Amino acid sequence: MPNMKHIAKMAGVSLGTVSHVINNSARVSEPLRQRVLEAVDALHYQPSALARGLRRDKTNMIGMVIPDVTNPFFPAVVRGAEDTAFANGYRLVLCNTDNSHAKEMEHLEQLRTYLPAGLIIIPSSFGKLSEEVESFRRSGAAVVFLDRMPRNWKGDSVTVSNNDGAFRAVQYLIQLGHKRIACITGPLHLPNAQERLAGYKRGLKLAGIPILEDYVRKSTFDRVGGYNDALALLRLRNRPTAIFAQNDLMAMGTLLAIRELKLRCPQDVSVIGFDDLDVTELMDPPLASIRQPGYQLGSTAVQMLLDRVNVDEVRAAPGQHRVLGTELRIRESVAPPNATIGGKQPTR
Amino acid sequence: MPNMKHIAKMAGVSLGTVSHVINNSARVSEPLRQRVLEAVDALHYQPSALARGLRRDKTNMIGMVIPDVTNPFFPAVVRGAEDTAFANGYRLVLCNTDNSHAKEMEHLEQLRTYLPAGLIIIPSSFGKLSEEVESFRRSGAAVVFLDRMPRNWKGDSVTVSNNDGAFRAVQYLIQLGHKRIACITGPLHLPNAQERLAGYKRGLKLAGIPILEDYVRKSTFDRVGGYNDALALLRLRNRPTAIFAQNDLMAMGTLLAIRELKLRCPQDVSVIGFDDLDVTELMDPPLASIRQPGYQLGSTAVQMLLDRVNVDEVRAAPGQHRVLGTELRIRESVAPPNATIGGKQPTR
């Protein structure tokens, strides 16, 4: 592999000149400039990202730390991030944490040794993580939190209007005539789960519907979680007529549970999810959901990160906290309670 | 950030000794060793991956080049890869190519400047790509092709039994009584599309069913592709009673097309896909499919890659070509032709 020395020799100039031409870091007379460019072309020269990073104290890599690509909400986010990173000459290092604090920390510590330009994090733990991240930032990396954010984070972040989305979903259900509305939440140490829960409660409160302990089930953001807790809800003496699952994976689990108990959706139970995955419209029944702009979430995060990187040293610029909108998508999984004659009556 | 010099000074030893302790690259007396380790601990020292890579001519990064994480088949593959990479101290750089040759090349050229330990590629083009990859390999990186492979590739690869999977799907349909079986293929310059098509043809041939031009539609591996070509198939005078879509995304498009034309699946048309995505069982109707072990595909690829990296310089070791099995998953989207009374008769 050719290096700068080769170029310098071939073009008959010094190392410094080659560097200046390549980086446009100083005025170089046209003839020399041409000779260098020709040599670069002839030898197919590409600067070593390692040496460059070592010298500059910063590489063009962005660490992206997420819980699990396999959760169908995340690929769009990753894609949005990768696209705008790529477009700006940056690369993405993907790290799955499985919501494990230990893995999260291990990834971060490793990443740091690469001097990445920045970090995009969908955190699953807080506390020690925040410290680690703060130290990252002090050492010059830009950090953007995505989707979830530590309570007292002062830097940049992108999230969605979780509270509002949930609120409007509940409001819609109430409008249809539902009074017994349950909620399956994600792990409540996660801010987004908290916010969606708050939105749910706000909706009920506004309509004067009391909030029942039994109707709020703390679960995990995956299908089996949704399945299990839906089962529990559906077996209540006072079975809910509508279930709001805090993400689509849990909503799918809910649909399975409904099927398992030989109930029907939406006649016996309405279901509404959160995320609006691509597949929702193909499901049986098509799943109503609250749309989150996944791709945009990722691309915005990288955009903010790069802004921060480029503004360079104006660390004074206060952290931005951008919130993207959500949108209610109604589909056949919701209907007024006891919509059809023959809908099974609740056991009480 | 602390560096080796700091450690050396603190422990009262030379740079060389620190390095030896950290890498176990030479015998170091126990007292010195302890002092170094203590210093490392005290200062929270971590070797610079950049300097190390520069010196060693190789980093612990693996470039993973795929068409699009957003295609729901890939996340599992990526996850499998990332997991076994992580477990072995390697990191994944994710690159989406959108099936674009140009992007593919750009990613590769960029990756090379990082001296990655290896590359895992799901290629979307061949020809020039193969050259580039070959040159990568000569420069010391291990390369594994995944899912698709250039025709004359001599190195490592992991794929699945595409031909066989397709064959068995077709065989099953025939067994149910279908005679008019169509196939929606992926882009035929992709080997996996080719192989699945070959399997389809083999199945028909074996049963003595003639292969109709009209029943084979070359499409793209996504939902709209499937939708459009399914529409075309369903409008044929001699409408097929079963459609084999070469991946689940296209199969979903097919279901939409069927719905659009007010036909019913499986009564009017049976549908079978390929991939067996997680969501298939929740669809309407649940989609029969040929299962591919996505996670295993990714993890095997990284495993092979690391084997190659570690065996070190025994470049003589011949390329391995591993083929993972596929499995037929029958669900309600397939049934005998004209299963129910009232199934619309084909218009001639």
Place this chain on the structure above:
DNA sequence: ATTACATTTTGAAAGCTTTCAATTACTCCA
């Protein structure tokens, strides 16, 4: 032609690690 000044160009240092040849320390035996 000389001086002063602006513009280009250069060479070396720094960034951090690994590795190898050379040096130092140590053990054992005569």
Place this chain on the structure above:
DNA sequence: TGGAGTAATTGAAAGCTTTCAAAATGTAAT
């Protein structure tokens, strides 16, 4: 105690780039 031989330790070079102070070149004015 001296010397041979082995084991442990060291220091410097190399890997590739960027950057800065210094050197060289060019221009203009006197």
